[in-house]
Amino acid sequence: MKRSSDQIQLRKLYSRILNLLLPMTSAVMTWKGLMLMTNCRIPIIVLVSGGMADLNRGDLFFTSNFSDDPIHVGETMVFQVEGRGIPIIHRVIKLHKKVNGELKLLTKGDENPVDDRGLYPPGQEWLRRENIIGKVQGIFCCCAWETPY
Amino acid sequence: MADGDKKKATLPFGADEKPIKVDKWDGSAVKNALDDVAKKILTDKDCGYGYVENYVLMDTRLLICTVSVMFALAALVYDYLRPFPDSRPVLILCVISYFVLMGVLTVYTTFKEKNVILVAHQKDQAGVDPDNIWTVSSSLRRFDDMYTLHIAYEDGQTSQSREASVVKSVASWFDEEGTLLMDLFTQEVKSIHSSLLTEKKEK
Numbered sequence: 001m002k003r004s005s006d007q008i009q010l011r012k013l014y015s016r017i018l019n020l021l022l023p024m025t026s027a028v029m030t031w032k033g034l035m036l037m038t039n040c041r042i043p044i045i046v047l048v049s050g051g052m053a054d055l056n057r058g059d060l061f062f063t064s065n066f067s068d069d070p071i072h073v074g075e076t077m078v079f080q081v082e083g084r085g086i087p088i089i090h091r092v093i094k095l096h097k098k099v100n101g102e103l104k105l106l107t108k109g110d111e112n113p114v115d116d117r118g119l120y121p122p123g124q125e126w127l128r129r130e131n132i133i134g135k136v137q138g139i140f141c142c143c144a145w146e147t148p149y
Numbered sequence: 150m151a152d153g154d155k156k157k158a159t160l161p162f163g164a165d166e167k168p169i170k171v172d173k174w175d176g177s178a179v180k181n182a183l184d185d186v187a188k189k190i191l192t193d194k195d196c197g198y199g200y201v202e203n204y205v206l207m208d209t210r211l212l213i214c215t216v217s218v219m220f221a222l223a224a225l226v227y228d229y230l231r232p233f234p235d236s237r238p239v240l241i242l243c244v245i246s247y248f249v250l251m252g253v254l255t256v257y258t259t260f261k262e263k264n265v266i267l268v269a270h271q272k273d274q275a276g277v278d279p280d281n282i283w284t285v286s287s288s289l290r291r292f293d294d295m296y297t298l299h300i301a302y303e304d305g306q307t308s309q310s311r312e313a314s315v316v317k318s319v320a321s322w323f324d325e326e327g328t329l330l331m332d333l334f335t336q337e338v339k340s341i342h343s344s345l346l347t348e349k350k351e352k
Contacts, residue, residue: 011207018214025221029247032224032240041233 040065040134045078047089051109052076059141061089063134071095076136077107083121087133090116096126103129173327179319180289182329183296187285188267190338198342200269200283206262213257217250264288264299271305279305294318298338302345311348313341 034043040063047059055076063078071077073095080087093115094106104126108115117125169186171178190197224243228236264286271281284301299314315337322334 007204008202011204011211014211015207018211018218021218022214025218025247026251028225029221029244032228033244033248035233036237036240036244 038062038064038134039067042078042087042133045087045089048086051111052089052091053110055089055139056141059139061136062138062140064137065132065134069135071103071105071132071135077105078133078136079105079107079127079131080133081120081124081127081131084119088116088119089136105132168331169329171323171327171329173319173323173325176289176291176293179323180287180296183289183298183319183322183334184266184287186329186331186334187287187298187338190335191267191269191283191285191342198271200271201280203268203270203282206265206268210254210257210262213250213254217247217254220247220250273305281305289319294320298341300338300341300345311345313344315341 031043035041037043043063045061045063047055047057047061050057061078071092073092076089076091078087078089088107090107090109092105093108096104098104105128106115106117106126116127120127169182171182173179188202191200192202193199220243224240224247227239227243231239265284266287267283267285269283269285271283273280282303282305284303286299286301287297289296295316296319297314297316299312301310301312303310317337322330322337324330
């Protein structure tokens, strides 16, 4: 009698653990699914600090990173350089394309007086394709929850 | 032959047990309390009918969930070890498998498991004939006080099945403070049980 009540207790406990885990795993898998759909390491990103025209802290950005979607001057990109953990969202102001398809980009925050060269690691004058996380495709503004610093 | 009535549920249930008290406004606690008593009446060896609980239904659901969680963990770990573009194939496999399994889970709980809270086997006394199967399901809608208790009986030998249910307000079995009136509810369950067995004898 005790054994069967142990069995049911075990099952109830395990069932409860699973009920806790499943919403979390669903969130994680939805995120991974988005990554796959947009081909982008960070498909949705929150703006933490200002520096761009019309883009405010707390806005959500949807990014994509398709290789057949060429980058143009004037587009807003999300990029990451070595030494800086947080990705940066700025506009492309200069673009060089070599014959073999290799890209060199220069970016600048709209409201900054100078370009981003100061943000790139010493010795790096241009952003390369590997630094780009994705291109901003859409904005969901005014989410305004607490953003981590 | 009163084979079902041989082990009568003794009332009140285990006199040494504390009365069950729940928050009468908490629908889920109320349902769980009623479900637990109904299950105990059918399965308890000492003060119930002593039927053997069959865990297959619940275990299948637990299995589907476990496999889903494994896929999610695999995706997490693999993506961590080999960052994104490299992990693409594995991620695709895991994500698709996960959502397919979620679909399977939804179909399973909606159509197979439904509201079943217990599947129990009534073993034949002589150990010769196949078991009779008792399936108990219950439902209590959110913010509703009408509790439905449904018991289905499937005869092992004739494969005939009968079912009976009772739909009553939970107020019929709980007092003002939320204490479960064990005698009343036990009586309710036993009478459904007996009615299913006597129907069989008449046929």
